Amino acid sequence: MMRRLFPAPLLSLALLALWLLLNNTALGPGQWLLGAFLGVLVPLLTHRLRPTPVRFRRPGVALRLFLQVGYDVIVWNWRVLRGTLAAGERMPRGGFVVVPLDMRDPNGLAVLAAIMCVIPGTIWSELAMDRSALLVHMFDLDNAEAEIALIKGRYERPLMEIFE
């Protein structure tokens, strides 16, 4: 019964939080009720759009990954800005690298895609049909090997712990 009413409890909670955040400081009981209504209804309506159920574990690892991505976004912003402004003297050698993947979970891969798109300097370009490899365009290929190791160690391993 509970599972049928709440197919994705985490999504329900997130929607409620989103609704309350959207209403900012005007938080009467009516807003809580509307948010709870959304939290129940939307997961039920979109149930068929999510083919594989999300198994979310290890919130501590997720929090650490969240902070790591926030820090990396700032570092990469600085590197891309510097590379752009110094392009008159030295053009950055952008190019593609192939990253072998160990993760197969589609939800984890979706999060990895979002991370790679938000971080400047890396563009997710292609995923192999069997999900065994990933094509990424890097802003500067100077030490591509280290970057591949970084992507695998910093993002893929925590995501595997969370989703698999």
Place this chain on the structure above:
Amino acid sequence: MIPPLPLWIEIPVALLLALSGLFTLGAAIGVVRFRAFFQRMHPPALAFSFSAWCVTLASILYFSAQDGVLSLHAWLIIIFLSLTVPVTTLLLSRTELFRRRNAGDPDMPPPLSACVQPPDNGGPPQH
């Protein structure tokens, strides 16, 4: 008439807005300066990541100080941006890869899977 805010709020807000402007300017310079499509996709990422974060943080600081309550709803901009930006980025990079491979560009890497091989004659794919 809006009453002036204390200086210790106004200084970080101004710094954050200036920092955001600097990174957005860098993004614009990058779009002008780089010629290759994929290289050009990197600088605009500055505008929607760190620049957007700075503006959001400045807005939270300013309006929280003005109203006297923590007003966090600008935070949603960051959340929604990080949800929607990958859609456009992926669509653009996939389209460019597909077009250039179909045109036979030697700079493009080969497809990772055999079944997405573009047709030899440039015509529609044969199934």
